[in-house]
Amino acid sequence: MNKYIIWRGTRSTFTHLFLMGVALLCLFPLVWMVRCALMSNDTIFVDASLIPQQLNFGNFATAWTKGNLGGFFLNSVIYTVCVVGGIVLISSLAAFAFSRLKFPGRNVLFYLFVAAMMIPLPGSFVALFVLMTKLHLVNTRFGYILCMINVGLSMSILLLKTFFDKIPADLEDAARIDGCSKLGVWWYVALPLARPAIAVIVIFNSLTVWNEYILATLLLGDVKLMPLQRGLMVFQGANSVDYPVLMAGLTMAAAPIVMVYLLMQKHIVKGLSSGAVVG
C-alpha cells in the first residue's frame, strides 16, 4: 500500500513538472515581449535581467502615435465590428430559412455552403483580387468587409442551422398565431433563443478578422485603411532597429486578443470543436 502511495506521488510530481514546463515555454515569449517593451534602446542590448532595472513606458506612446498604431487599431475595430455584425445578420437570416422555410432549391443551396467549407481553396485570392479590381473595390473598406463576411459565412450558417433545427416548432407556431410575420419570428423568437450559438459566432469570427493578414495585404494598399496585422508589418519595416517600440506595438496588438480569450474561453473552445466537427 505504501509503495502505491509513493508511486502515485512521484507520478503526480512528474505530471506537474511536465505540464508546468510546457506552460512556461508557452508564456515565456510573451513575457519576454512585454519585458522588452519596457526597456529603452540603450538598455535593451546591455541589461539581460528578466525584470529591467528601470521601466520605460514611453515606448507604448511612441508606437501608438509616431508608429500610427492608433490608426491601425481603429481600422481593425471598424473591420471587426462591421464584418461580425454582417455575418451575424446575414447568416442568421439564411440559417433560419434553411431550417424553417420552404423554397425550391433549398437543399442544394445548403449543401453548396457545406461543400464550400470542406474544399480548401488556398490560392483563390488571386482570382478574388482580379474580381475586386474589376469591381473597383480594391483599397476600399467596403470591399475588404464584404470579402471577410464571405470568409465566415459558411461556418456560421451551418452552426446556426443545426441550432435552429433543435428549437421546438411550438414556440414558432405560437408566435405565428399571435400574428407575427416570418421576419418577426426570426427577430423575436429565433434570434433570442440562438444567443449561445451567436456568442460562439461573434467571438470566433472576431478572432479571425482581428488576426487576418493575407486579404488585407492584397486589398488594402493605402496605409490609412490598413488593419492592425498589416500595419504591424509596415511598422516593423520602418522600426526594424527600434526593438523596444516594436515590442510595445506587438504587446498592444496581442493584449485585446488575450483579454477577450481569457474572458470568453468557454465560447472559443466550443466554436473550435464545432467548427472542427463540420470541417
Add this chain to the structure above:
Amino acid sequence: MGLKAKNAVLTRDHIENFLFVFPAVAIFCIFYIYPFYKMINLSFFDWKGIGPMHFAGLANYAELMGDRLWWDSIGHAGYITLIALTFQNALAFALALACDREIRLKRFYRAVFFIPPVLSEIVVGLVWNWILNPQMQNNHPVGFLNHFLYATGFPQLMHNWLGDPKTALTTIAVVNAWKGFGWGFIMFLAGLQTIDKQLYEAARVDGAGSWKTFCNVTIPMMLPVILVVVILTVLGCMQVFVLILALVSEGLVNHTDVPVTRIFSAMQNTNRFGYACAEAVIFGAVLIATSFILKKLADRARQL
C-alpha cells in the same frame, strides 16, 4: 381557392422565403463561386493582370510540372506539416492525457496552452524573430536564444537560426508547432472527456494495466478525433504563410518558400496571373487528394 390562385400564393411565399437566403447566396456567389471558376479559367491563360489575355492551353501546367522551385516549396510545407503531425500532435496528446483527470491547476494549464493559438501569426512571428535574432553587439549576442546559450556556457551552439538554410526550415517548423500544439491539446482533451469512464472501469476489472487500457480503450475511442486533428493539421500547416513572412521578413528566400509564397510571388513579383492560378489549382488538388487519402487510410485502420 382555385388551383391557380393557390399556386400564385405558393410562388409568392417561395419568393418571400428565398429573400431570407438571398444576401448570403449573393455574397457566396460573388466572392466564392466566381473566384473559384475564375481561378480555373485564368490558369489556361497567359495574362499580366492588365492588358490582353492570351489563351495558353495547358502551357502553364506543363511549365509547372518542371518548376523545381514549386515542387521544393511543396516539400518544405510537407516538412513543416510532418513535424506538426508527429512532435506537435504527440505533445498535444500527452498533455491532454495528463489533464484528463482530477489534478490541481487544470484550468490554469488549459488556459495557458491555448494562448499561442489565439495570437496572430504576425505577433508570434515577430516576437520569435526577435528572440532568434542572430546579431552580436559588443561581442555579446542580442537575441534571447543565443544569449541564453552564451550565458549557460554553450557559446559554440550559438547560431543564425533563421538565416542558415540548414536550420531555417526546422526553426520555422518549431515555431509553427509552438503556435499549434495548444489547439491539438484542446481537441484531444475534448475527445478524451467524451469517453465513458465505465469503459476504463471495465478494463481494470478485467485486469488490464494502464498501457493495455491505453491501447485497447483510449486509442480506439479517440480514432475519430485523431482523424479530424490529423486532417486539419495537414490542411492548416500546408497553407502556412503569414508566420513565415513575419519570421523571415528580412527577405524571403528560396529555402523557406512554401506554396502560398510561390503563388504570391508569381502574382505580385512577376505579374503572371495565369501561372499563379495554375499553381493554386494544383495546390488545391494536392490538398484535397491528401485529405481524401488520409480519410481512406483511417477508415481502413478502423476496420482492422
